[in-house]
Amino acid sequence: MCGTCGCGEAEPSGAPEPEAPGRTVRLEEAILGRNDALAAENRRRLAEAGVASVDLLGSPGAGKTTLLCRLIPELAAAGPILVVEGDQATDGDARRVRKAGARAIQVNTGSGCHLDAAMVAGALDRLDPPPGSLVVIENVGNLICPAMFDLGAAARVVVASTPEGEEKPLKYPHAFRSADLVLLAKVDLLPHLRFDVARFEENVRAVGSAEVIRVSALDGTGVTEVARWLLTVGGERVDARA
Amino acid sequence: MHELGLAREIVRIVTRAAAGARVVRVVVRVGAWSCVEPTALGLCFDLAAAGTPAAEASLEVKRTEAPSRLDELVVEEMEVV
Numbered sequence: 626m627c628g629t630c631g632c633g634e635a636e637p638s639g640a641p642e643p644e645a646p647g648r649t650v651r652l653e654e655a656i657l658g659r660n661d662a663l664a665a666e667n668r669r670r671l672a673e674a675g676v677a678s679v680d681l682l683g684s685p686g687a688g689k690t691t692l693l694c695r696l697i698p699e700l701a702a703a704g705p706i707l708v709v710e711g712d713q714a715t716d717g718d719a720r721r722v723r724k725a726g727a728r729a730i731q732v733n734t735g736s737g738c739h740l741d742a743a744m745v746a747g748a749l750d751r752l753d754p755p756p757g758s759l760v761v762i763e764n765v766g767n768l769i770c771p772a773m774f775d776l777g778a779a780a781r782v783v784v785a786s787t788p789e790g791e792e793k794p795l796k797y798p799h800a801f802r803s804a805d806l807v808l809l810a811k812v813d814l815l816p817h818l819r820f821d822v823a824r825f826e827e828n829v830r831a832v833g834s835a836e837v838i839r840v841s842a843l844d845g846t847g848v849t850e851v852a853r854w855l856l857t858v859g860g861e862r863v864d865a866r867a
Numbered sequence: 868m869h870e871l872g873l874a875r876e877i878v879r880i881v882t883r884a885a886a887g888a889r890v891v892r893v894v895v896r897v898g899a900w901s902c903v904e905p906t907a908l909g910l911c912f913d914l915a916a917a918g919t920p921a922a923e924a925s926l927e928v929k930r931t932e933a934p935s936r937l938d939e940l941v942v943e944e945m946e947v948v
């Protein structure tokens with residue numbers, strides 16, 4: 626049979642032998658398996674040390690660092706706050722949170738668009754968080770790939786700000802679906818925008834199950850509520866110590 | 868460009884499993900919400916595979932829409948000769 630079209634004619638002699646058919650090997654292996662294993666190790670290590678942890682995700686400029694600086698004084702009474710700041714370049718954010726009262730280290734990812742579990746493991750080695758502390762990991766401003774990389778934090782908070790529009794959860798469903806808490810930031814700007822808060826909340830519910838808290842780092846709206854939520858994550862650190 | 872990092876992981880997974888054999892085809896499943904651009908992944912795969920036993924391999928990207936698998940990123944199978 627002719628190997629080219631299956632027409633049933635005898636193959637002309639002298640034609641090259643068709644390459645031996647390959648062997649198919651079933652793999653079913655997670656592409657991010659190595660990152661996931663490292664993240665699981667970070668999670669285990671934090672839980673064993675009695676350390677609470679949260680991963681902050683959001684677009685560039687959503688207001689993650691400004692909010693964190695407001696939260697730090699509210700959280701400090703419950704135990705030390707340690708911050709891992711991820712940015713492609715600069716250490717400005719680490720300096721800002723240090724000024725607000727946290728211990729912080731900056732991780733620069735260079736051309737990388739996200740933190741990964743190995744970078745966080747390295748940061749934890751350097752921070753060596755004491756029992757009862759809270760580790761906050763501020764990811765590189767980006768709603769796309771950080772959502773794919775588990776870092777090993779106990780909870781994930783996604784920050785979206787009002788100027789970004791109501792459709793963010795639908796445009797970046799992976800990030801919002803993976804969130805344990807969604808913060809709608811910069812609500813002080815609402816009078817100047819045409820932003821439909823109810824529609825934003827509907828869109829969050831359309832892709833996931835995270836609760837939404839409205840916050841403003843400028844006028845303090847929601848800051849105490851977020852601090853309380855983070856201290857619930859903190860409740861786990863007390864349990865872990867017991 | 869997270870696709871390059873993912874492509875490197877794919878190459879690492881298949882070349883290890885191939886144990887020296889030549890990899891001619893790789894099939895991956897990519898969930899619809901997984902933030903992976905199939906064309907970019909294909910280009911990055913060629914870059915990452917250069918000089919490895921998977922250098923000649925074609926990459927087939929299957930997009931999965933099943934609700935329970937929207938986030939998945941899996942090397943499904945490969946063909947070795």
Ligand SMILES: Nc1nc2c(ncn2[C@@H]2O[C@H](COP(=O)(O)OP(=O)(O)OP(=O)(O)O)[C@@H](O)[C@H]2O)c(=O)[nH]1
Pocket residue numbers: 683684685686687688689690691692712718765766767810811812813814840841842843844
């Ligand atoms: N009106 C208003 N502006 C805010 C608020 N929070 C932050 N901003 C402003 O938004 C800008 C960005 O804030 P950052 O806290 O640096 O944002 P970020 O999410 O940490 O940014 P990256 O780390 O670069 O991704 C700054 O100019 C802030 O002053 C807020 O609640 N209200």
Ligand SMILES: [Mg+2]
Pocket residue numbers: 689690691718763
């Ligand atoms: Mg910041």
Ligand SMILES: [Zn+2]
Pocket residue numbers: 738739769770771868869870
């Ligand atoms: Zn990316």
